[in-house]
Amino acid sequence: MSFQSLLPASGGALDRFFARLLGGLVWASLALMGLVFLASLLVWLAVMVVVSLVSSLLTGRPAAMTLLWRRYREMARQRWPQRPAASTTPRADAAEATGASAPTTVQDVAWRDVPAEDDARR
Structure with missing residues (x-):
């Protein structure tokens, strides 16, 4: 709502100035x-x-902060949100969503997650 609409339309420059000033004061x-x-x-x-x-x-x-920090670290170690186990190509994802493909496990090597060295040792 504009305060200029509350004033008469035939107001002068001084009325418009005070209307703008009042509007600015309200917003401030x-x-x-x-x-x-x-x-x-x-x-x-x-x-x-x-x-x-x-x-x-x-x-x-x-x-409470200690408990929240521990929970955060636990979730960060689990690398949330988890990705699907087998990463498929975008084309295979689209085909599965529409039901246009036979149930296969089409995978693209470039899209797979490569485990870090410390994860590979476990």
């Missing part, structure tokens, strides 16, 4: 409210991190 106040909300969320997050760390010292249990 909305942006400021958003920034205050974001700042309050960040403060709340920092407080909860400190509470979690202090409670972990008192109880001996791992902190």
Whole structure:
């Protein structure tokens, strides 16, 4: 909604200036409210991190950040999201999706994942 539509159409340059000024002030106040909300969320997050760390010292249990970090590392080690076991060519993928091909395992060597050296030793 434009504040210029609230003013009479026959207004002069001064009326248009004040309408633009009022519109700018409204948008600036909305942006400021958003920034205050974001700042309050960040403060709340920092407080909860400190509470979690202090409670972990008192109880001996791992902190929430520690558990989240362990879970993240576990998922990263599993290389998520997993790719399909046999990587097929795009043409074979399209043929399978439409049902136009016989059930074969057409593979393209260039599309396969080559395991790292440490994975090959296991």
